[in-house]
Amino acid sequence: MLTLQSLRDHRDDVLSALAKRHIDATAMVDGVLSKDAERRSAQTELDHVLSESNTLSRQIGGLMREGKKEEAEAIKNRTAGLKAKSAELKEAMDQAEAQMHALLVQLPNTPADAVASGKTPEDNVETYRNGEPSPAGGDAKPHWDLAKELDLIDFDLGAKVTGGGFPFYKGKGAKLQRGLIRFFLDRADDAGYTEYIPPLMINADSGFGTGQLPDKEGQMYHMPEDDLYMIPTAEVPLTNIFRDVVLSADQLPQKICGFTPCFRREAGSYGKDVRGLNRLHQFDKVEIVQVTHPDESYGTLDTMVEHVKGLLEGLELPYRILRLCGGDMGFTAAMTYDFEVWSAAQERWLEVSSVSNFETFQANRLKCRFKDADGKNKWVHTLNGSALALPRILAALMENHQDHQGIRIPAALVPFVGFDRIDA
């Protein structure tokens, strides 16, 4: 959530930044500001009334102790009006505050300066490319065919046992999955990230902290009995570690990572984009998260991008990096780099990672601050990235490293999976 302070101090800058998302937030921002002004004036008045009634209460206390009951009673009568008045003002203040908050949570993050204006994925800016997308090879097979022929993944069985989008991985398919997880975790460990195994369900407060709630509850599986949500990404439990926390400056940066399954309802998805491993309700992912000093976050974003590059190069996959334009960026991000791997068999780019800086947007929701050199508590910056999500990587490995006999395992991965080929 944007900080109230930023709206108060830099209203016009906020509006022009949000314009890069192609939304006109003028009405909402001005609504926030007017509700805020309303709240403040109610509070000022309320504080005066409370001050007066506190004074009277103290007088009554004094008189009671001295046994001057009648004088005390006389003062008591004067408090009734103050009480009614303060209740009224409190109500007005709370209401203005609630209305202000309701508007504020609807505003997406302001894109960073370097983020391009733009509406669609076509407006994203390619910042790096490694390897060239090969032309469609005539006999390159999509991973869903390979998965069946080599008996690595059983989609139908998943559909029977659970439903569409919940595949079974089996045999070498399962081992490949397990090896990839270890490969990603070991690389994160080497890069200094502390590994966590977090809970797979989160409460509503955590959902709010990272921005899934309100409004996006439809994307998460919800257990109404206990009012818990299945995590859509490890970002949620990992980042919420820092909810309601004040860090000391020397505790920054915090670098943590974790492997979890992720659960997404993906309501509204359809068509070829959801074929095979392209879009699942349950998938595995290793997530990296950093909490940094505000001055450091963009440097950190770059190091996280470099980390993911290293993973893809280890897997020998052709990829490109896009800096998302305002219109294509998620609600909570100030800047996002997407990694896409080329699949000749599907003749398209597959998004395999997303690395973002949220600046203070999540910190403000999480109430995560650090104590600065001047002794003041200030918002931290939070960042995260997939490093990496499994299914599309698996798809890309199968599709890019297929030959006529089967699938070749890249050298860097062999120690983790225990074999160097998958053949029929």
Add this chain to the structure above:
RNA sequence: GGAGGUUUGGCAGAGUUGGUCGAUUGCACCGGUCUUGAAAACCGGCGUGCCGCAAGGUACCGGGGGUUCGAAUCCCUCAGCCUCCGCCA
């Protein structure tokens, strides 16, 4: 799931016959005196949000609600933690 206990500022830990308690004290931390330097000792400071140019005011003693002129202290409710019992991987 049942019974009981408990929840106070970074930590420890007072305060529950309601009344100058936002809160004693110790530790930690910051500044100063002393010292060649450090330690010790001594002096001072030391929670957070909001309103206010400031002085200052106001709110917060797990969350929410209530009683009262007045609540950390009483009542209701929810949650966390601990102990015992039950059930169970």
